Amino acid sequence: MPLRWAVSPANVWRATSGAMSRVAVSGVAICLVQLSWLQLSLAHAAEFTPAVSEEGQTILLLDGKIEPGDTTRLALLVTALDNRNRTVSALYLNSRAGEHDAAIHMTEVVKRFKLSTIVADDAECASACFTVFAAGHKKFAGHRAQIGVHRSPMMGQESSFSYAATFRTARTVGEFGVPPVVVGKLVLTPPDQMAWLSPDELRSMNVTIAGSLRRPLPVAPPLPAATPAVKPDGISWSQYVAAAAELSRRRLPDTLGDACNLYTMLCSRSFKFIDKDELRVEVTTVEKLNGNVVRREVCTFGRDSPVRSCFDWDTLETSHAVQGNDGQWKSVIGKRH
Numbered sequence: 001m002p003l004r005w006a007v008s009p010a011n012v013w014r015a016t017s018g019a020m021s022r023v024a025v026s027g028v029a030i031c032l033v034q035l036s037w038l039q040l041s042l043a044h045a046a047e048f049t050p051a052v053s054e055e056g057q058t059i060l061l062l063d064g065k066i067e068p069g070d071t072t073r074l075a076l077l078v079t080a081l082d083n084r085n086r087t088v089s090a091l092y093l094n095s096r097a098g099e100h101d102a103a104i105h106m107t108e109v110v111k112r113f114k115l116s117t118i119v120a121d122d123a124e125c126a127s128a129c130f131t132v133f134a135a136g137h138k139k140f141a142g143h144r145a146q147i148g149v150h151r152s153p154m155m156g157q158e159s160s161f162s163y164a165a166t167f168r169t170a171r172t173v174g175e176f177g178v179p180p181v182v183v184g185k186l187v188l189t190p191p192d193q194m195a196w197l198s199p200d201e202l203r204s205m206n207v208t209i210a211g212s213l214r215r216p217l218p219v220a221p222p223l224p225a226a227t228p229a230v231k232p233d234g235i236s237w238s239q240y241v242a243a244a245a246e247l248s249r250r251r252l253p254d255t256l257g258d259a260c261n262l263y264t265m266l267c268s269r270s271f272k273f274i275d276k277d278e279l280r281v282e283v284t285t286v287e288k289l290n291g292n293v294v295r296r297e298v299c300t301f302g303r304d305s306p307v308r309s310c311f312d313w314d315t316l317e318t319s320h321a322v323q324g325n326d327g328q329w330k331s332v333i334g335k336r337h
Contacts, residue, residue: 046070046095048077050086051216058086059118061218066098066128069258071105072269073245078113079238080246090116091132092215098128100152100165104172107135119145120215126150126194130186131169134176134205141202142213149182153191178205237296237313244271244283265289279303 048070049061058081060074078088091110110117110132117136119125125133126148133139133147141147151158152165170183182201189195199209260267270284279300286295299310306323321329 046073046098048074049218050077050081051092051218053090053216057089059090059092059216060088061092061094061215062132063094066095066103066106066132068099068102068105070102071109072258074106075109076242076245078109078115080242088113088115090118091136092118092120092123093125093129093133094119094123094215095129096124096126096148100128100131100169103128103131104168106132107172107176110135110137116140118213119147120213121145123215124148126196128152131173134173134178139205139207140213141207141209143199143209143211145213146196147202148194148196149186150189150194151187151191158191176205240298240313241271241283241285244273244281260289266294275300 046062046064046066049063051059051061053059060077062074074091081088109115114137116138117133118140119133119142121142121144123142124146126146127150130147130149151163152169166187170187173186174180174183182197182205185195185197185201202209258267258269265288266286267289268284268286270282272280272282275281279302282299282301284295284297284299285293287293296313297310298313299308301308308321308323308329309318310320311318319331321331323329
């Protein structure tokens with residue numbers, strides 16, 4: 001069972017929340033904490049679709065805008081496929097927009113999993129996408145691929161913050177071997193323009209240009225076995241979370257929840273999925289902002305009744321709650337296995 005990166009909840013949260021942690025200690029965040037409750041939700045804009053290359057290798061297709069939270073989804077999906085002996089070899093890119101710091105975080109996953117990055121014929125990879133492309137273990141582009149760079153905007157405008165983001169991106173791609181001439185184009189091209197890179201410029205950053213490079217057709221992989229709503233023997237929490245994330249993505253779209261409460265300084269991540277008995281299951285990790293895990297639990301919800309049964313992954317303590325007419329959950333007597 002290949003597992004090239006132990007995707008623990010702490011690892012994934014740190015990979016996606018470096019910028020947020022810095023905000024949490026800034027003066028602005030300290031002012032915001034005066035509010036009784038503040039939630040920061042991570043958007044999920046990019047779509048990741050499994051496919052199979054002509055060589056029979058498992059690859060992923062990325063389409064759409066790269067946003068905070070997409071790093072988590074990519075890492076968990078690659079891990080879930082790895083655990084099913086479908087090692088992901090490459091990431092096909094088709095994106096012309098995105099959040100530049102989110103793209104920098106995504107490069108950590110690309111590098112750790114040693115994913116090749118590919119832009120097929122008639123696909124585009126520009127702006128934040130270029131940062132992800134530059135991180136590829138190997139890089140390929142079709143003859144008709146369009147790959148472009150420009151400075152980072154901030155809310156559609158340039159400011160001291162956007163300039164700082166641009167220089168973070170320039171430093172990152174420079175570390176990946178992008179030559180100064182390309183980095184210069186990235187820094188000098190305004191956000192409302194695009195500098196499309198020539199084949200020679202791409203070759204200068206070790207990109208292999210293919211005369212014909214088609215994008216594989218998406219393939220729906222078979223669903224994994226339903227993840228049980230009790231603690232299974234011989235499976236780690238990261239494996240359980242990866243399986244839950246895959247089931248959530250396939251059967252309950254848009255049910256990944258990431259949020260931080262800056263008042264309590266706690267962050268939570270949860271997935272919902274449907275188990276083999278057609279019951280709704282929710283998997284939740286609660287952490288402090290420094291990544292220390294506070295609670296890991298799995299809850300099952302009754303099909304036709306407002307009852308919730310949960311167990312703590314680490315202590316095996318169970319708890320039960322009933323949902324009142326006001327929508328709030330009220331605890332009832334629990335017991336320990």
